[in-house]
Amino acid sequence: MLRSLGLQLRKPSGLFGKIVSAMLIKWNRNRYEILINDLKIQPNDKLFEIGYGPGLGINLISKEYESCQVYGIDFSELMYLKATKRNKQFIVSNRVKLMFGDFLETEIGIRDFDKVFCLNVVYFWDNLQKPFEKVISLLKDDGLFYIYMDSKEDLSKATFAEDDIFNKYTIEQVHDALKLAGFKEIDYYFDNGYFVKAKK
Ligand SMILES: C[S@@+](CC[C@H](N)C(=O)[O-])C[C@H]1O[C@@H](n2cnc3c(N)ncnc32)[C@H](O)[C@@H]1O
Numbered sequence: 001m002l003r004s005l006g007l008q009l010r011k012p013s014g015l016f017g018k019i020v021s022a023m024l025i026k027w028n029r030n031r032y033e034i035l036i037n038d039l040k041i042q043p044n045d046k047l048f049e050i051g052y053g054p055g056l057g058i059n060l061i062s063k064e065y066e067s068c069q070v071y072g073i074d075f076s077e078l079m080y081l082k083a084t085k086r087n088k089q090f091i092v093s094n095r096v097k098l099m100f101g102d103f104l105e106t107e108i109g110i111r112d113f114d115k116v117f118c119l120n121v122v123y124f125w126d127n128l129q130k131p132f133e134k135v136i137s138l139l140k141d142d143g144l145f146y147i148y149m150d151s152k153e154d155l156s157k158a159t160f161a162e163d164d165i166f167n168k169y170t171i172e173q174v175h176d177a178l179k180l181a182g183f184k185e186i187d188y189y190f191d192n193g194y195f196v197k198a199k200k
Contacts, residue, residue: 002159002160003160003162003165004016005020005160006160006161006162006165006166007165008020009120009160009165010123010124010165010166011075011076011124012024012053012076012078012079013076013077013078014078017076017078017079018078021053021054021078021079021082022054024053024054024056025054025056028053028056028057028119028120029056031119031120031148031193032056032057032060032119033060034148034191034195035057035117035119035146035148035195036057036060036061036064038146038195038197039115039117039144039146041061041064041065041068041115042114043065043067043068044067044068045065045068045069045114045115046068046069046071046112046113046114046115047061047068047069047070047071047113047114047115047116047117048070048071048072048073048108048110048113048115048116048117048138049070049071049072049073049116049117049118049119050072050073050103050116050117050118050121050131050135051073051074051103051118051119051120051121051124052072052073052074052079052083052098053074053076053079053082053083053120054079054082054083054086055072055079055082055083055084055086055087055098056086057117057119058070058072058083058086058087058090058096058098059086059087059090062087062090062095062096066095068095069095069096069097070090070095070096070097071096071097071098071099071108071110071113072096072097072098072099073098073099073100073101073102073103073106073108074098074099074100075100075101075102075103077100080098080100083098084098103131103134104125104130104131104134108138110138111137111138111140112138112139112140112143113138113139113140113143114139114140114143114144115139115143115144115145115146116135116138116139116143116144116145116146117145117146117147117148118146118147118148119147119148120148120149120150122147122149122167122169122174123149123150123155123161123166123167123168123169124165124166124167125167126167128169128173128174128177128178128181129177129180129181132145132177132178132180132181132183133181133182135181136181136182136183136200139200140200141200142199142200143199143200144197144198144199144200145178145183145197145198145199145200146195146196146197146198147174147194147195147196147198148193148194148195148196149169149174149193149194149196150193150194151171151190151193151194152168152169152170154193155168156168171188171190171194171196174194174196175188175196178196178198182200183198183199183200184199184200185197185198185199186198186199
């Protein structure tokens with residue numbers, strides 16, 4: 001049961017995935033609110049979310065910042081359908097574009113994003129170098145990459161987060177991988193989890 005919760009968090013699907021989707025909305029609203037506030041979104045910003053899940057973050061941004069374009073990718077078909085339903089009005093008005101696919105394998109085809117962000121996703125990457133290099137290639141000069149992740153210590157206590165599903169990165173590992181990928185200014189703070197900002 002706990003192992004299946006871990007697997008569902010990595011890639012939600014089926015009936016259990018629908019329950020997990022509702023849990024994500026409840027658990028992560030507050031973190032999305034903090035993240036969105038920290039992003040300091042400007043008029044006409046172009047944003048990209050990796051692993052948008054049920055699409056709550058994209059929805060909160062689209063409601064508040066009318067001149068922004070928000071793109072995103074997720075490799076769960078269920079999440080793609082849920083996020084599409086939640087953001088239908090913004091998709092119809094061409095302010096949101098949702099992609100279905102693996103971030104690591106998909107050609108994004110759009111560049112020069114002001115901000116790229118991901119919340120609770122880095123654990124599912126076995127290596128941080130390739131995804132971080134891809135992120136930096138999507139950003140415009142001075143663009144911002146923003147990550148939220150639970151700490152290694154907290155994840156190690158979570159019985160659902162088995163080692164072969166969750167990569168429990170330390171903040172130092174993430175910091176070093178961002179630096180190696182070419183990010184210049186890297187800042188972070190801890191508030192029940194790590195909020196990490198990296199500037200291209
Ligand atoms: C724990 S959920 C977090 C969802 C959402 N960000 C939130 O916090 O509510 C992780 C999400 O990332 C997606 N995901 C994981 N690895 C991915 C990858 N390589 N490419 C695209 N999506 C990915 C999963 O399908 C899932 O929706």
